[in-house]
Amino acid sequence: MLIENGIRVEAVVTRPDKRRxxxxxxxxxxxxxxxxxxxxxxxxxxxxxxxxxxxQESLAGVxxxxxxxxxxxxxxxxxxxxxxxxxxxxxxxWRGAAPVERAIFSGDAxxxxxxxxxxEGLDTGGVYAVEEVEILSHESADELRSRLGVVGxxxxxxxxxxGFPQPIVxxxxxxxxxxxxxxxxxxxxxxxxxxxxxxxxxGGAFTYFRNSRVKVLDACVxxxxxxxxxxxxxxxxxxxxxxxxxxxxxxxxxxxxxxxxQAESKKPMLARDWANGLRVSTGDxxxxxxxxxxxxxx
Numbered sequence: 001m002l003i004e005n006g007i008r009v010e011a012v013v014t015r016p017d018k019r020r021x022x023x024x025x026x027x028x029x030x031x032x033x034x035x036x037x038x039x040x041x042x043x044x045x046x047x048x049x050x051x052x053x054x055x056q057e058s059l060a061g062v063x064x065x066x067x068x069x070x071x072x073x074x075x076x077x078x079x080x081x082x083x084x085x086x087x088x089x090x091x092x093x094w095r096g097a098a099p100v101e102r103a104i105f106s107g108d109a110x111x112x113x114x115x116x117x118x119x120e121g122l123d124t125g126g127v128y129a130v131e132e133v134e135i136l137s138h139e140s141a142d143e144l145r146s147r148l149g150v151v152g153x154x155x156x157x158x159x160x161x162x163g164f165p166q167p168i169v170x171x172x173x174x175x176x177x178x179x180x181x182x183x184x185x186x187x188x189x190x191x192x193x194x195x196x197x198x199x200x201x202x203g204g205a206f207t208y209f210r211n212s213r214v215k216v217l218d219a220c221v222x223x224x225x226x227x228x229x230x231x232x233x234x235x236x237x238x239x240x241x242x243x244x245x246x247x248x249x250x251x252x253x254x255x256x257x258x259x260x261x262q263a264e265s266k267k268p269m270l271a272r273d274w275a276n277g278l279r280v281s282t283g284d285x286x287x288x289x290x291x292x293x294x295x296x297x298x
Contacts, residue, residue, distance in 0.1 A: 002157060065156060086115055095175070133151060184199070207287070239286070
């Protein structure tokens with residue numbers, strides 16, 4: 001979007017190539033591939049960039065833009081040129097590595113895109129621009145991140161064209177967005193359906209069925225008016241309906257309709273096909289396992 005709007009991109013820095021998929025060969029990141037398409041020099045180490053900058057006669061008008069780099073930038077690079085960061089939260093809420101996931105996981109009604117000044121602290125710099133975005137009840141972390149990316153790119157274009165104002169100091173209680181751990185992604189059926197749905201929306205949620213791990217790829221709250229487990233006659237984790245569009249599971253409060261799953265060593269599939277293949281019946285249970293060796297379903 002920067003190039004499309006006439007912003008001159010002199011160079012790109014991204015992480016080194018890594019193995020993608022199950023093969024042994026490495027492949028470039030989407031960022032590196034895009035840079036190659038536009039014949040933009042691409043580096044995989046900050047030290048190389050620092051050396052290049054130090055060789056320049058003048059750095060006037062040069063601004064570094066950081067988006068999801070995954071590392072905290074330190075001296076000397078932060079003193080060489082102005083550096084700004086596109087961060088997907090309403091700072092100072094959700095500073096850190098997983099602001100989109102934490103906003104969904106915590107049930108936030110809104111988040112936003114912030115353009116901030118980079119300093120040595122973790123997402124502590126002054127804010128140049130912020131735009132609030134409503135979090136839709138059904139969207140996944142990837143979908144929300146994509147939507148925020150469009151908003152953020154538009155903000156960056158405006159600032160790079162017209163200049164950066166004086167940054168505004170962040171106000172409020174900081175909340176840190178640590179990466180979601182595997183422990184947090186196992187669905188505990190003795191919780192409200194809306195909480196289980198948030199786990200699924202974040203990505204990587206899983207449960208167990210007949211001692212095998214099952215990744216829950218997509219789901220929705222099926223019946224928010226459903227009675228809680230104690231009053232309905234069903235138990236938390238019990239499969240209460242087998243439908244064409246998925247498997248309905250009782251939670252402590254409400255029900256979750258699972259539409260897509262991925263079993264161990266299997267490809268993603270419709271939940272109904274998974275259920276048919278295992279001859280799942282109503283009255284069967286998904287389990288919560290406190291500790292058990294298992295294969296990674298990815």
